[in-house]
Amino acid sequence: MKEITEILRREAARLLKEGIEFFIGYAAGSIPVSARPFFAARPEEVDDLVFNTFCVHNLVKYLIRYPNKRVAVVVKGCDNGAVSRLVQERHLDRTKITVVGVPCGGMIDRNRVLAELPPAARIEAVEDRQNALVIRTGQGEHVFEKKLYVMAKCQVCAKNNPASVDIMLGKEAPPVADPERDPFKEVKEIEALEAAGKAAYWERLIRRCLRCYACRQVCPACSCTECSFEQAVPGWQQGAMWLTKAKTLPDNFHYHLIRAFHVAGRCAGCAECERVCPVGIPLMLLNNKLTKDIKELFGEAPADACGVLCTYSPADPDEFA
Amino acid sequence: MSVSKSEVMEAKEKVWQPKIVAFLCNWCSYAGADLAGVSRLKYPPNVRIIRVPCSSRINPQFILRALQRGADGVLVAGCHPGDCHYVSGNYFTRRRLLLFKRLLEYVGYEPERLKVRWVSAAEGARFADTIKEMVDELAYLGPNIRMREIK
Numbered sequence: 001m002k003e004i005t006e007i008l009r010r011e012a013a014r015l016l017k018e019g020i021e022f023f024i025g026y027a028a029g030s031i032p033v034s035a036r037p038f039f040a041a042r043p044e045e046v047d048d049l050v051f052n053t054f055c056v057h058n059l060v061k062y063l064i065r066y067p068n069k070r071v072a073v074v075v076k077g078c079d080n081g082a083v084s085r086l087v088q089e090r091h092l093d094r095t096k097i098t099v100v101g102v103p104c105g106g107m108i109d110r111n112r113v114l115a116e117l118p119p120a121a122r123i124e125a126v127e128d129r130q131n132a133l134v135i136r137t138g139q140g141e142h143v144f145e146k147k148l149y150v151m152a153k154c155q156v157c158a159k160n161n162p163a164s165v166d167i168m169l170g171k172e173a174p175p176v177a178d179p180e181r182d183p184f185k186e187v188k189e190i191e192a193l194e195a196a197g198k199a200a201y202w203e204r205l206i207r208r209c210l211r212c213y214a215c216r217q218v219c220p221a222c223s224c225t226e227c228s229f230e231q232a233v234p235g236w237q238q239g240a241m242w243l244t245k246a247k248t249l250p251d252n253f254h255y256h257l258i259r260a261f262h263v264a265g266r267c268a269g270c271a272e273c274e275r276v277c278p279v280g281i282p283l284m285l286l287n288n289k290l291t292k293d294i295k296e297l298f299g300e301a302p303a304d305a306c307g308v309l310c311t312y313s314p315a316d317p318d319e320f321a
Numbered sequence: 322m323s324v325s326k327s328e329v330m331e332a333k334e335k336v337w338q339p340k341i342v343a344f345l346c347n348w349c350s351y352a353g354a355d356l357a358g359v360s361r362l363k364y365p366p367n368v369r370i371i372r373v374p375c376s377s378r379i380n381p382q383f384i385l386r387a388l389q390r391g392a393d394g395v396l397v398a399g400c401h402p403g404d405c406h407y408v409s410g411n412y413f414t415r416r417r418l419l420l421f422k423r424l425l426e427y428v429g430y431e432p433e434r435l436k437v438r439w440v441s442a443a444e445g446a447r448f449a450d451t452i453k454e455m456v457d458e459l460a461y462l463g464p465n466i467r468m469r470e471i472k
Contacts, residue, residue: 190427191427195426195429195430195431196429197429198426198427198428198429199428199429199430199467200429201429202428202429203429203468228382242382242386249468249469250389250468250469253385253389253428253468254382254385254386254389254468257385257424257425257428258381258382258385260424261381261420261421261424264420286424286427289423289424289427290420290424293419293420293423293424294420297416297419297420298416308416309413309416309417309420311416312409312412312413312415312416313412314402314403314412316412316415316416316419317419318402318415319419320415320418320419320437320438320439321401321439
């Protein structure tokens with residue numbers, strides 16, 4: 001990982017000298033097991049850039065804020081889908097942005113690692129050794145086998161080397177996915193429940209929602225200028241809105257089902273919604289359900305720019321006849 | 322004679338009847354329902370019809386909101402695929418609702434709560450049968466309580 005960071009800094013410095021206005025990448029976070037988004041605007045700032053197994057964020061959505069600037073952005077394989085999504089929906093001009101791809105060996109699920117460290121252990125250093133992650137704390141060294149601690153999305157990832165990027169850094173990473181793991185395993189488990197069991201399962205999760213809309217903000221597919229849940233209407237028209245501002249179970253359900261449905265067929269599976277959720281709702285269970293059904297019902301049809309729901313085929317299954 | 326509040330509630334519950342919201346497309350299904358009426362076909366009065374220009378006008382949020390705000394079942398009816406007045410509207414509806422129905426079932430609605438049917442303007446009997454069938458199924462399931470605010 002040291003090596004890739006070196007290459008990243010070199011490329012970033014080169015791009016900034018060549019007239020890119022800024023370079024969006026990652027810098028070390030406030031604690032050793034984290035990273036944060038970082039904007040480098042001058043060649044001398046590139047020394048803060050890093051790439052390691054904690055660079056979980058999808059940086060692509062930042063690009064929407066700078067439609068008329070020449071910006072470079074670091075993407076992992078799973079973030080790459082967001083670039084094509086936003087370009088297809090004409091939020092981005094592909095000619096203005098420079099996409100810098102990094103091979104990804106899987107991102108570590110930080111919460112699971114932290115949960116296994118002794119309580120109140122102060123992390124002194126993190127070392128990345130090919131297949132293992134070594135965390136040194138005051139109480140000694142802890143070795144984590146990477147394969148077991150990668151995020152759920154990495155366990156089924158088939159695109160850890162981003163395709164069709166402008167600049168690819170380093171050499172290709174070996175596949176991270178566990179070939180034996182079924183990406184829809186959890187979805188199938190829920191599908192097997194009785195209606196009442198499903199309702200109870202979802203009610204427990206959805207009740208927790210604070211409706212902070214972080215899942216929407218972070219989602220590359222949720223980039224409408226005006227959201228159907230938050231329209232700019234005067235107070236006396238608020239009653240005509242889909243949702244009230246209050247946090248109630250019916251409104252939470254309404255929000256989550258429709259959010260998932262609005263991104264159906266356009267979700268790239270980056271799982272950012274799930275990562276940013278402050279109350280830990282497994283939102284990918286909803287997105288994956290739709291992905292699975294789309295695959296089963298409509299096959300892997302050449303997708304329309306706005307997703308499978310913007311198109312049709314007379315040969316679609318008809319169970320309503 | 323005065324009755325206590327609970328007695329009123331009890332009486333109300335005894336006569337609980339399923340409430341169906343039906344979204345009918347203007348060109349086929351609404352005319353089909355009309356035909357059921359003028360042909361004097363008998364069907365249960367539990368349905369509230371909302372006429373829409375085309376079945377593709379139906380936003381999935383309409384269905385969800387109907388279910389959350391008092392409907393026990395929702396019927397969506399449109400022209401048969403290929404017969405849409407707007408050429409392709411109901412093909413989009415079909416895709417959308419195939420997916421949305423599965424999503425609703427996934428979060429705990431019974432499959433009977435949402436029914437989609439193609440009813441042409443000549444199929445008054447089919448409309449009446451659909452309503453009869455739905456009322457029977459919903460009466461068996463009981464009131465819809467999912468995702469409702471319990472007050």
